[in-house]
Amino acid sequence: MKTVEEIKENSMEVARNYVNEVYEAVIARNPNESEFHQAVKEIFDSLVPVFAKEPKYMKHGVLERISEPERLITFRVPWVDDNGKVHVNRGFRVQFNSNIGPYKGGIRFHPSVNASIIKFLGFEQIFKNSLTGQPIGGGKGGSDFDPKGRSDNEIMRFTQSFMTELCKYIGPDVDVPAGDIGVGAREVGYMFGQYKKIRGGYEAGVLTGKGIGYGGSLARTEATGYGTVYFVEEMLKDQGLGFAGSTVIVSGSGNVSTYAIQKAQSFGAKVVACSDSNGYIYDKEGINLDTVKRIKEVERKRISEYVNEHPHAEYHEGCSGIWSIPCDIALPCATQNEIDELAAQILVDNGVRAVGEGANMPSTLKAIDIFLNNNILFGPAKAANAGGVAVSSLEMAQNSMRLSWTFEEVDAKLHEIMKNIYRNSVKAAENYGHPGNLVVGANIAGFIKVADAMIAQGVI
Incomplete structure (x- = not known):
């Protein structure tokens, strides 16, 4: 026997x-x-x-x-630039899983976008959305269009062309896109306007990340960055630690990075570095967030401009070097696979205590192994950066009820959601024999809810 x-x-x-x-x-x-x-x-x-x-x-x-995605849509996006030249880009939307709710996931405009990128993002979104506890399925979309250097009119014409095709496949109860890399409030606004014109009706819930004056939610802009910090704070608390007095590195300088910096600073941390696709800045006195936000959000310039106003700071070409700066907490908030095996080992050797993934899959599999094998507190992306889609779901709820919550109300709901994601991930890891491993815990917790719904609804 x-x-x-x-x-x-x-x-x-x-x-x-x-x-x-x-x-x-x-x-x-x-x-x-x-x-x-x-x-x-x-x-x-x-x-x-x-x-x-x-x-x-x-x-x-x-x-x-x-x-296997329930549906993968690719389409042509023709548009005309300011000089009258015709361009053709490729658009994508993957509708991966709708067993617990309508497809939900952002739209990314970046030259790197292809079917593999969109499918990886959509697949991750299934489990991330499940973890939030909200009734939303997994989807993702985008285009290989590069918005950098384009005028407002060019971006408007492109997004209108993109939405002219995408509108055939989305709706408040079908598929609800949002923003992602290269798609912010401006782009969402243009897409929403085009959708409204084509549909001939005001369906506020079809897109999230909208402007506050036409159905957007307060705290949505801040949600992903804030949520990442809230999640990491829970990890730290369990070890008797916190952001207060810690040195922090945040990669990127977009929406997620900006508000991760803001929340980390409000918790008493010193954030000493951030980056863009050209390079990174190091300010040993602590990043001046007002300067970063003006350069990136208003002037739309490169992060290197920072040193012109803060001459004590340093600018370095290339992004990977940012992980060589000693820190207590690292928050990769830029893009996928930005931390490889070498960068992870350097962070460990320099004494990093916690890593929270604010971007989608920013660490390679080998990098994750290094963090886990060295007992580094590690918050995986599908858990740590779920705050954005969580508040997107709250935006959908407000649109359905035709009301608006205050910033404080939404922020409090976000904070509680991130705490619950952490607790559920910890519990799942323990229940299945991997205590403390939040990668395993988050994957399992997200999977079981969707899997049970799939079984209940039959083979469809």
Whole structure:
């Protein structure tokens, strides 16, 4: 007769074989999509103890179904620049999973956008949205259009062309896009206006991240950055630590980074570095956020301009060097895979205590292993940066009820959501044999809610 341990090990082996088999099928079906492969592998590996303990998920083919988008839409986006030249970009929308609510996820305008990027983001969004506790499914969209250096009129013409096609596939109860890299309040406004014109009606809930005067939510702009800091603060509290008195590095200088800096500073931290796609600044006296916000949000210039007003600060070309600055807390808030194995080891060697991912998948799988193997407190993206989509869902709720909550009300709801995400991730990690591992905990907690809904709704 087999012992209990032998039975457990046999169950784990069956689960591992199942996960590996499905993963290989995903690779074969989606060749040359490295970002998507990376996102799938990270989540699949975390779910082995779930399948070992609860084989019903294997029986119902949940993994095979959840890793295949319900719908992937690609379309042509033609537009005319200020000189009368015609350009053609490619648009994308992946509607990945709608079992717990309408598809929800941002739109990204960046030259790097392709099917792999959109699918990795949409796949991650399934679990991130589930973690928020809100009734929203997973989706993502974007275009390889580069908004840098384009005039307001050019951006308006492009976004109107983009929405002319996208509007066929979205709606308040179907798919609700928002902003992401390269898509802020200006772009959302142009898209909303075009959608309204085509539809011939005012459907406020079709897009989130709107302006406050036409259905937007207070605290939405701040939500992702604030939420990341709220999540990391919970991690630190459990170890008797906090932001107060800590030295912090925040990569990026966009929306997420700006408000992560603001909230970290309000908690008593000294943020000494931030960056853009050209390079990074280091200010040992602490970043002057007002200067950064004016340069990036008003003047739309490069972060290097900072040293012209703060001559004691340093500017360095290239982004990766930012992780060589000694810090207590690192908040990668720029883009995917910005922290590789080398950067992670440098952070560990320099004494980093906590890492909170404000961007989507900013750490490579090897980098994550280094953080976990060295007992660094690590907040994975799908948990730590879920604040933005959480408040987007709150914006949808306000639109449905035709009312507005105060900034303080929304911020309080956001803070509680981030606390719950942390607690649920911790609990799931403990329940499935990986105490303290929030990567595993967040993946499992997000997966189970969606998987149970998939089983309840049948094979569709």
